[in-house]
Amino acid sequence: MKHLIIGFTAMLTASTAFAEAVKPTDVVFVDGAVETSLSGVAGDPAVxxxxxxxxxxxxxxxxxxSALSHLAFHGEIGPPLDGVADRWTVPELRGIVANAKVMFDGSLMPSFYRTEGFIRLGDAYTGEAHGGGEVQPLLTAQQVEDVVAFLVTLKEQ
Ligand code: HEC
Structure with missing residues (x-):
């Protein structure tokens, strides 16, 4: 009996790991911030x-x-992200990554979790026009959460 109960609890826990992602068109922004996880699964900072x-x-x-200084081609179009976790809350960081144009009107930063409202729809970074069919966001809900989990580690020492 005890084993049965443990097994059942494990099943319940597993099912929450497959929580439905919030669709790009259903994301709720409050002052540019997004309060709840897009994927329902904690982000992985290493990913x-x-x-x-x-x-x-x-x-x-x-x-x-600075934490990624081993990678080449760091640009200067946006501000350095060092210490960004001291400047923004998790919901604010999530909102900025999902759609920076809500937080920063007219931002050059791409909207990573958005599938509608584009002026010129391209095919991600290929420079090609979008080929039709369903538009996919640049990042999945889980990828946004992974990036936010990494940004949270960027505190000034
Ligand atoms: C095409 C250039 C560009 C790309 C690519 C880009 N950003 Fe940005 N980002 C900006 C600019 C410009 C700003 C400053 C806000 C504004 O537009 O006024 C910004 C602001 C930010 C901020 C707020 C920083 C602060 O200190 O206020 C965060 C956080 C951020 N970006 C994260 C990201 C992440 C994470 C990615 C990749 C998933 C990314 N950005 C990709 C251009 C970019």
Whole structure:
């Protein structure tokens, strides 16, 4: 009987790991911030650090990050992200990554979790026009959470 109960609890825990992601069109912004997790699953800062690199989130094309100084091509279009966790709360960081244009009107920063309202729809970073069909966000809900989990580690020493 005890085993049965433990097994059941494990099943319940596992099912929450597959929580439905919030759709890009359903994200609720309050003053540019997004209070609840987009994926329902805690982000992984190590995975987030990889997404910051070229070819994925491409964040370092515009932002300098001392903790990622081993990666090439740090740009200066956006502010350095060192100490960003001291400047913004987790919901604010989530909102900035999901759609920076809500926090910073007219920002050059791409909207990473957005699928509608574009003026010129391209096919991600390929420079090609979008081929039709369903628009995918640049990052998945889980990737946004992973990036936010990494940003949270960026505190001034
Ligand atoms: C095309 C350039 C560009 C890219 C790519 C980019 N950003 Fe930004 N980001 C900016 C700019 C510019 C700002 C300053 C806000 C504004 O637009 O006025 C900014 C602001 C921010 C801020 C607030 C920083 C602060 O100290 O106030 C965070 C956090 C941030 N970006 C995270 C990211 C992350 C994470 C990624 C990758 C997933 C990313 N950015 C990709 C241009 C970019």
């Amino acid at each position: 987030g650090a990889e997404i910051m690199n070229k070819g994925a989130g491409n964040c370092i094309a515009c932002h300098q990050v």
